[in-house]
Amino acid sequence: MSKQQAPLPVVDLNADAPCCPPLAQRRVPAETAAVLAPAFKALGDPVRLQLMSMIASAEDGEACVCDLTPAFDLTGPTISHHLRTLREAGLVDAERRGTWVYYRARPQILRQLAALLSIEPGAAAKA
Amino acid sequence: MSKQQAPLPVVDLNADAPCCPPLAQRRVPAETAAVLAPAFKALGDPVRLQLMSMIASAEDGEACVCDLTPAFDLTGPTISHHLRTLREAGLVDAERRGTWVYYRARPQILRQLAALLSIEPGAAAKA
């Protein structure tokens, strides 16, 4: 079971269109919350938030671990662990090319999370 | 110490305009990450994500604890604890009116988080 990981009840996190209406528009169902919460949780650590930003804002859309690690006062294994967390949350994708490993962001998921948090002017912000 | 809580090193989480450019546009600085990560972390629990949605999507922009609690298979203290977490993350606001306590969402912060995750078409999503 080391090659096949737990089969997250994955929703269409890969879908390109937002999976659900804004959080402030309709109440988020339990199943949706169970799927999306881990993504927010993955972003809920300062190191991972910076890692995510460094990867997503990288020149060619991808960043090498060798560039990410020295940006923090943390050991390699720790950075690797955080990157794995981001990967398991579906936020990034990893690819090995020769000696180095490159991480790439998955814009679809960021879009979905952003859509969930978005607030149309005049929705519930009236009080 | 029961009435004055820890004084979070609050940044302009109350500002109405987005505090920072999208995560995928410019690298998020450590200080910004330290401030915004707790907000994502607070949303990183399925119960809190649903609570946030129930509050933000409520009729008059506010929800009574007495309406929130029975929606979960959790005890009152546990729901109260989650609400406190949301409050300390700056995501909601609490107000007592008579017997009941009402929670209201802070749309500005949701907007900021959404802006941080937003991706302009053609930013880093090219690979």
Next chain:
DNA sequence: CGCCTGTCTTGACGTTCGTCGAATCAAAGA
């Protein structure tokens, strides 16, 4: 082949988190 560099995995440690039961505080009514 053997060594070196880069990355990931493993095992362990202390801390934080999610949950509950019991106790406490706040407001309304008898």
Next chain:
DNA sequence: TCTTTGATTCGACGAACGTCAAGACAGGCG
């Protein structure tokens, strides 16, 4: 005033998290 109802705080417990040191794996180069 005393009781009742709603919400929070306190104390405790097991589970998960963030971190590291040490070891294992992968690929390039002598």
